[in-house]
Amino acid sequence: MGGSREDAKAFPDNVVDDMGHQLFLVQCGLEADDWKPVPSP
Numbered sequence: 001m002g003g004s005r006e007d008a009k010a011f012p013d014n015v016v017d018d019m020g021h022q023l024f025l026v027q028c029g030l031e032a033d034d035w036k037p038v039p040s041p
Contacts, residue, residue, distance in 0.1 A: 008019060022032045 008016060011019070025032055
């Protein structure tokens, strides 16, 4: 949040479109096309 929306819009249109699509997949309970788990401390 904060300025993240404005920061994301600074990328080229095709990158913004892909970010939106990947976020949509995750919101639908699906896996993003390319991801890896974050290691636990």
